[in-house]
Amino acid sequence: MSTEAAYGYNSKVEGEVIVSKLDTVVNWIRKHSVWPMPMGLACCAIELMASGGSRFDISRFGMEVMRFSPRQSDCMIVSGTVTYKMAEVVRRIYDQMAEPKWVVAMGACASTGGMYRSYAVLQGVDRIVPVDVYISGCPPRPEALLDGLMKLQDQIMKEPSVSNLLKKDMHPAPKALKTTAIAH
């Protein structure tokens, strides 16, 4: 929870009237309704599933509504090794998500390529999508993921949401060009 100061509300002073900033109110609503999308690509996805289970219980923090469709979610959790072949797919799924949207790079592979220093693996998902939170670990334990998502909530509280609303598009989607893939 953010401090009282963030909301600018003190019950002793203001009683039943709450005076706050619009940004703060919007952010407060947003941060407790993060709908994550599991972009499960490798073993990190198993820990992600554990986070959703009753033992770790991600719903304590208001972000439990996992949706497997990018249209219905606003936080992509990239959990696993992103190959160059998959990079295109990750970016396209990211482009399909509605604003506002956030990306969590879960684990060493998604953050930096991890132990896969090879010709096939994208060296960090931040090369194709803007990442908000990086979580270390190989794979990170569910506690680490929950901590990362709480860090994301803190970050959401600091966003200039109202001025972002006036912008047409925070992260412009790529224009369709022809691909180099050769049909056989």
Added chain:
Amino acid sequence: MSEDTFLQDLLKRFEYATERASLDDPAIQVPADKLVETCRVLRDDMGFDLLTDSTAIDWGEEASPRFTTIAHLFSTKNKEYVRIASDCIDDLEPTIPSLVPLFPIANWLERETYDMFGIRYEGHPDMRRILMWEGYPYYPLRKEFPLAGIETELPAADIAEVTQTKVIPAPMMGGPFHAPQTGEMSDREPRGADQSWNEQKEKPE
């Protein structure tokens, strides 16, 4: 039947076959144009009804013949393996007859070998890459290909333009990444043996 007599039996049955050094199961080398015929006899007459592996060897750029394909056959009845090796016909554009007509399971195995070594399988119904994307210009398991990779374009042009990203050689940083075996758990993230350079910082001479 002991393995030795089995091998002699094979060599007698296929007079074009030669013995191949092997530490475990009987292995023979056959010419490329006899590969399918050999495997058909092994499957239909000798009970080797399962293809367990199909792969290849790259002997290096100077060697000729450069590429050798390997097929492992297994008899589910007698619980025996046999290994069939065959040199590819050309060193620059290697080809070999496909085993898919005999063993449908060879389909993906041969696609993988094609993807990694660039060996074309003649008669394969679907000779496409399987691991790397179509249009990738290299064959990663060839001897001259570095593990870190070679700079090239991303498969999708629009994504490459927006993200300004390319396929880059991975910073190896002193070898395969692994977790240190000693120290605090919190300090044991996997890392390279040589942390003095990375993708931002040049490798010191």
